[in-house]
Amino acid sequence: MLxxxxxxxxxxxxxxxxxxxxxxxxxxxxxxxxxxxxxxDGVGLAAPQVGVDKRFFIVSLPDGTKxxxxxxxxxxxxxxxxxxxxxxxxxxxxxxxxxxxxxVIVKAQDANGEEFTLKASGLMARVIQHENDHLDxxxxxxxxxxxxxxxxxxxxxxxxxxxxxxx
Numbered sequence: 001m002l003x004x005x006x007x008x009x010x011x012x013x014x015x016x017x018x019x020x021x022x023x024x025x026x027x028x029x030x031x032x033x034x035x036x037x038x039x040x041d042g043v044g045l046a047a048p049q050v051g052v053d054k055r056f057f058i059v060s061l062p063d064g065t066k067x068x069x070x071x072x073x074x075x076x077x078x079x080x081x082x083x084x085x086x087x088x089x090x091x092x093x094x095x096x097x098x099x100x101x102x103x104v105i106v107k108a109q110d111a112n113g114e115e116f117t118l119k120a121s122g123l124m125a126r127v128i129q130h131e132n133d134h135l136d137x138x139x140x141x142x143x144x145x146x147x148x149x150x151x152x153x154x155x156x157x158x159x160x161x162x163x164x165x166x167x
Contacts, residue, residue, distance in 0.1 A: 033045050
């Protein structure tokens with residue numbers, strides 16, 4: 001299990017560096033991330049969320065789909081958008097609707113460095129966009145207007161204070 005970095009940690013606001021080595025260390029880290037994601041009951045986890053400044057993320061959907069995206073690049077999005085309630089393991093316990101394109105085309109590499117292109121829609125498209133944002137230092141709250149962002153961050157702080165008070 002890896003520790004998930006919370007909002008306020010600088011690594012969440014940095015633009016991550018490209019992965020150049022597809023070695024055993026990367027494979028071990030990916031496996032640990034999948035275990036962490038499963039334990040956290042999430043659907044996506046980006047490297048910076050576990051304190052790693054590298055351009056990759058993983059996805060594990062309720063339908064059993066599991067995939068890693070290394071050095072991803074979103075090369076196309078649909079004009080059609082839709083709102084969907086998002087949360088983030090780095091801001092646990094708070095959620096808000098975020099409007100994003102309904103479909104994406106992403107180019108990336110797998111754990112062995114093999115390139116692939118994926119056309120995604122639905123939850124997969126949503127998670128790809130959310131996790132890819134992490135690689136550029138963007139959080140889902142950054143897609144909200146200022147008032148809504150402040151409201152979500154206040155809710156997170158309030159929830160965090162209550163939890164600290166119990167321990």
